[in-house]
Amino acid sequence: MLENRKWVIIGVFCLVGLTYLARLFYLQVLDDTYSLGASKNSIKRVVEIPYRGQIYDRNNQLIVYNTPVYDLYVTPKQVRIPDTVAFCRMMNITTSEFDSIMGLAKNYSPVKPSLFMRQLSKEDFARIQDALVDYRGFEPVISSMRTYPAHTMANALGYVSEISKKQLEEQDILYYRQGDYVGHNGLEEQYEEQLRGKRGVKFMMQNVRGVNKGSWKNGAFDTLAIAGQNLITGIDVEVQKYADSLMQNKVGAVLAVEPATGEILVSVSAPTYDPNLLSSRFFSKNYRALIKNPYKPLINRPVMASYRPGSTFKLIQALIAQQQGSLYPNTVYGHSGSPMRCHCRGGNNLRGAVQNSCNPYFYHVFRKFLYFNGEHNTFKASAIGLKEWHSMAEKFGIGARLGIDLPSELKGNLPTPEYYDKAYRGALRWKFSNVYSLSIGEGELLISPLKLVNLAATIANRGWYITPHYIKGLNKPGVGVPAEYFERHETGIDYKHFLPVIDGMRAAVSHGTVTPLANIEGIDLCGKTGTSQNNKYGHKFDHSIFIGFAPMNNPKIAVAVFVENAGWGGKAAASVAALVAERYLKRKTEAKKLDEQVKAANYLPPVSRMPVPKKPAAPRKDTVRKTPEAKPLMTATSPKPVAVAAASGH
Structure with a gap:
């Protein structure tokens, strides 16, 4: 019995010993996890940054690509510079800059490399490459x-x-880690996750002084970097560059979209700058210069600038009034009974009112709309009517963010009854005579060029729109586009109500408020002009607005143009829009005389006359006027409102 117990005890000890030996074998031989952890002081984890995705236009033309450059790293302990002055001259830096960089490098680590100079071009690196042999401690990294x-x-x-x-x-x-590069503003920021790609990791052996000794385990644990996805946009670069040339010496915006898809074809913010200025080691210097520019070239005016729409808003008034039943195509209004002046003779029907941009006509249309509910109390009728007006107008994408694929879209303003209740310090303390400037797109309305090009596309489609967007695909057209950029948004306006409005828009271009030269043969442009007066500088500095689409039937392009300080809407803005539409549809410019006139025009206001930004404030009863005069306006020259005067209506 005792003999059996002895063997049992020996067996237990042997089993325990074997278990420990098996575990030790696994940890020390089979499992590399603990080996990696134990080697953390001698194994360096090197992150590999992938190439950022490129950006293309709709015709597969490159808009943005990656250029190889060199980052120069320095290891302070190894540095040997026989002549510091000669070295600084070669590197095109001052001795104080050299001392500052080296001080930061030593503070980081005397024995580990740190960044000395970023983004040396191939030409710059070729110039210094041979000379670097004489200066120990410097290492280039592509x-x-x-x-x-x-x-x-x-x-x-x-x-x-x-x-x-x-x-x-x-x-x-x-x-991200300190020192990483990311997209800021625009498409680079909006599609950062898709463009940045996926990082790779390499494990390198190093000695106690941080010197690399080769790949660890022959790269068994390394992962390759995956390049970012290429972004294909709906932009037509050829037309984009042409539109840029038309907006030289001008302040404003040009936007064009394809009505059927909502894809943005042209996106011009003027004045602008060469994007290469912010893509070099001189970024800080160039950025500071752009910030100080009085014409504010960093503002993306198509989505960040808000203007009163002026007479272009009459198109919405005409459509929603027809849908309500308070307006018919053959309805005629004269000038009598209206406090608004007009350049036409009056007595227009709807088509003629759009063609001639008749202010009194749309004054009566708006008045009839607000009082159509039958309420006899004029204060209550105005509130009820304005609520219905707001509900119908907002379906055109006004007064809210459309959802364009940019991070900086502004909301704008479409007044509600509550807005005026607050402004006049109580409900039923305002009426039609306080808000009638809305009838011609003035008053408290604020709309970006994006909203107006969307309005043009909506009318081109006879009642619906797809949210304007830049993306056409990721790597391939149609792939990776967010679902919201395929969704149709209905305005709730019957198809038949668009027909007289479109007839009037075509007549406005062919023999109405648009300059005759802008009626270019073969494009069948339909449009609406707007002119916002600026009493501060006199008529010379009025703002010119135009929206339209072409051709009249089966439209291929919708355009919105704002040219600040350019006067009559039918001249400056309409001319730019017509030329952009012609270039897109014909792929060439045949209207040479108009092209020469537009390119020669200079509407840049003197720097001394640039608007001074003011803080927006809600209108007060004692300051709101019965005629549409000075009201807040967000101009492209400043991200804050300034006071301007009302539109003249054409």
């Missing part, structure tokens, strides 16, 4: 930077620069 061969669309594209401290702290998922 990198890349964004390059813009078309030199256009800077405001819509955005730029790539070093991540800010705030962005690092606000990360939901830890991905």
